Amino acid sequence: MSALLTMLKSNGATHARLLAGPILIVMVLGMMVLPLPTFLLDLLFTFNIALSVMILLVAMFTRKPLDFAAFPAVLLFATLLRLSLNVASTRVVLLNGHTGPDAAGKVIEAFGHFLVGGNFAVGIIVFIILTIINFIVITKGAGRIAEVGARFTLDAMPGKQMAIDADLNAGLIGEDEARKRRAEVSQESDFFGSMDGASKFVRGDAIAGLLIMAINIIGGLIVGVAQHDMSMGDSARVYTLLTIGDGLVAQIPALVISTAAGVVVSRVSTDQDIGQQIISQLFSNPSVLFLTAGIIGIMGLIPNMPHIAFLTLAGALAWGGWMLHKRRQAAAVAAEEIPPQAITQAQAAAAEASWEDVSMVDQLGLEVGYRLIPLVDHAQNGELLHRIRSLRKKFAQDVGFLPPVVHIRDNLELKPNDYRILLSGVEVGNGVAMPGQWLAIDPGGVTMQIKGTPTTDPAFGLPALWIDSALRDQAQVAGYTVVDAGTVVATHLNHLMHRHGSNLLGRQEVQQLLDRIGRDAPKLVEDLVPKTLSLTALQKVLQGLLSEEVPIRDMRTIIDTLSEHGPRLAAQAAGSGGQPDINELIALTRRALGRAITQQWFPGDGELRVIGLDVKLERVLSQAMTTSGGLEPGLADTLLREAQAAVERQESQGNAPVLLVSPVLRAPLSRFLRHHLPQLGVLSNTEIPDERIVRVTALIGGSNGQ
Template identity: 65%
Template structure:
């Protein structure tokens, strides 16, 4: 309702009762003033001049609403339209009540009794013939009621239903982008708000259209009542002849009805335009001109048909031939414009195609003479590389608005915030040896992931609760292996309604890249990154860093400890605690594994918080007492690397741990194995390859404030 201030005169939005008000207060007072004005029109008699003023304002408001709807790009740009529709309907009904009072009380004095506007509509528009006026009024009412308003209401009803059905899928897609680091929390809140507002908008339009239909019915009834009431008042109270009373009051009633119905029809057309247009980056006018008059062949053929009709005897030859000449001339100008290389009409398909061709075209480089090999030919290996097929080039080309570049920046930023160091840049290049829609992710020149992404299509991922099947290419989500289907863009809303998580090709590649970067975080932490971490920490605690490196331990030893933490999924954001723990124990031991265990104890609260975000009770898996003793003996004989574990015992442990982890996951719990401190490194290394989802903690890493609940045992037969 606040947006209605844009349609009020400046004096009304800036001053109330002669007192200047701040801009915020004046806008907030606009709606109450308008409601009071409507009530005054219904209750108090108004002079003819005031009626003329309000009728003129009603016509101006309807034109403003129509033009605003034509220039909106998407429905949510005119989010106040349902409220405007309601207020304009109530304004017309209030004017009907006020004009009826004036017509019945002053109508015997002449046609100007109810104001110049009603008189003009009664005499000028219908020529003073009340029979013609009745026919015109009925036709306008039928058009408004049965065609425009009914169609707009149906579109709004269907749009509201589909918007509500697609809301869960859209919310899941937003959550998926947020979890993958493609968008921030603020952008996620904005998108959720837009999804909610879209559903509310169509629902409000569905309800508001009923007001317009009721207004059309009320217009007919009010007009009939005015005619009958005018005849009675003129004949009985003012002793007018039947013919004179019929002419006077019928013309006034029809003029009053036309003054109300014409703005109603204009606003109904605006409602139809808002709910029936397809969202794009152009307004309605640009879309119509750009797409309807984009092909010269269409104008040529239409001009020829109209010209043929123009030479038929008895036809209006001049009109048809003039129109034919205009169409053929327009087609010639379009064809000439295309030959001269001029840009196509905005909004046309050729404009998009020409832009894409101009962006992807490249001039052939002149051949160069071969030179002797130099050290410049020895290229360094990229730490992180992304190679794409030629159909995926638009995703990574900045000139073509490649969204994947922005998402990769978001991935690196989120990784730095969550893991604790800045990942190396991702070097992107095209590879003609790959399939057209394939991509390849390399770590230090070695492939660690690959997949296919079809630009222009969407990947519908089944999170486990989707219902029904979709036509398309059946595949798997390359990041997590979930069942998925590549579908056309037209099936996106249907897939979201069925419970699928729908993402575009760029999101598929970005999510896969983010998953691999997180998985191989320990390999991405080189000496340069460790030195950058120390330099960053030394800005706040220079003495702490200086006392540890290189006085007490080398940079490579520190790198090994940090890599051990990252390999088991422990973030290194708390570098201060890590450095302080190492500085405390480095004088006793220099073994990286022992130092890692001590650092894990210092970071125990953060590790547990990462695995169990909520609740004070930890549901964990533990070892059977007999198995624990066997492993302690094997460790004493074979060392911490587990070489002393018998193959049969190792298989039994892997199978039993896998069953326990699966049981935990089925219950919706994080699979965590709790073991004594001396066994943690042994079992963590042993189970890392077979069960990467199973995390191994030691008793010393659990904070004293946490309660432990054992849900499964890993035992030896």
């Protein structure tokens, strides 16, 4: 029952709000057509005054124009109400004015007798002055401000819309916030446009007040003399006082509402209302108060001036300036006693922690010293920025996925010419770059030495020199590889991105890769993830390939292989209560990609000159891997030493440093040798295409090293 009553009350309130506008219009029309009793006329005049004061106070306390967006409509209805009261009071004055000063009600009598002392000449002058103030000063100024505001608001509207779209595209705001801001921009333009037109209501109301007063005075004289046999003097006195009272009781609310219109359109949008703005800005400087007090005090000392008024006001202003000065001194002393760092720390400590305080680590970053800033400054057209963009595109084409964006920032803790490369906030490489100089790298076999600052190529560790630009051509003739500072940093970054490609491939990148393939072959992706493998298992397989710098461009072959062998391995793992063997999946995928892997190390169709394992060493390694699961320290040192020698022999002969082993040994040997000899590739026999000819040109574990 209570719920039903609540619903009925809510519906009643809603219907009352809906009927407020039509009822007001009917009342206005009724006052223009139907005669009103004097009591009701007094009540409506009082309501008109209260409404005008309320409108002015609301305008004073608004902080931005849209807080009083209904003002143009309110202005229209208030003007109609005032004019309809003028019509109703004119009817009463002309019909009953001969009966006495209270013929049109107590309100008109009060304004006509007590406010102007019963002197109709004074009343006419006061009425005309109020009308001039309203018509020429307030209404004209507010109308001009509204006109200019509407023009500027409409001109700025496209720029504001573009700014909202830019914030939305940059991810700074959401769709709901963007929609809300667009609505505010549209409402603001509508408001100022409406105010430009609504100001004409007030202007017309002032003109109408003058005309109504003149018509009432003339009409009163005619009615009093012709119809009620009054003398010209009595008729002028009675009807003029009533007309002036009627005009003042309408013109004063009109002046108040005009002031409210000027306040709304002339204020500047801040977090303060108009009163707070005036107090905080007009009385905020003690020097202004002191100077004003001095000027007023000097004027008060002039003979025949009202000394008490001037000197009292000067003393009040001086006292206010002194209090404001003391307050500023106290604030300055308090600020000196508390260091700014302590204030900042106190504010930070007082604020509640939020997710905004959590700083995320950049997945891939580049920090540079201050002398390298021109290389990465967009305003200075930094060449390194363009190289990094090209580098990411080339990486995506060669490796098979888009690497994360490289976040570049300056670091004053670094030496001026130093830089460092970060992976998930951890340094993985560093180097030195000399802007304006060239790095001459010695690839081996240079014909002559040149003058320069010795250093090491940061990417591959080759001996190099920093040389001046004048020696560039000479260094190239001598056999050096010459590159500029930006290329040094870009090459180093590219080398580390390939080496750490497995760390750059996260779940998000894997999902984006699947989405990209799914656009062309959706069924292929659906059969693999999640039916056969989980997204995490696929990520581990791809990371295993990237850890040995095997490109994953051929995702169709990778997915076909995993879809073929995944169910079998998953069934075996389910039978033993475990997960599919990722290492076996990687080995099967490498076998399927064998032709591409071989081509990567040995371009063309020539014979494959590789490093082999001695039969005895291979047997020992197989036994160690299968029984103990690792290498003894002595065996590990021997293997590493002889692998290093074999790699040097291969490189000196111009052959690729590739070790060819059995499938069982390939994965463990690759993991062991990768950290010590990153340039060495480890392939299995099953990854070599049948048509390629293999020749062992270096041997690990042989008695003579061959």
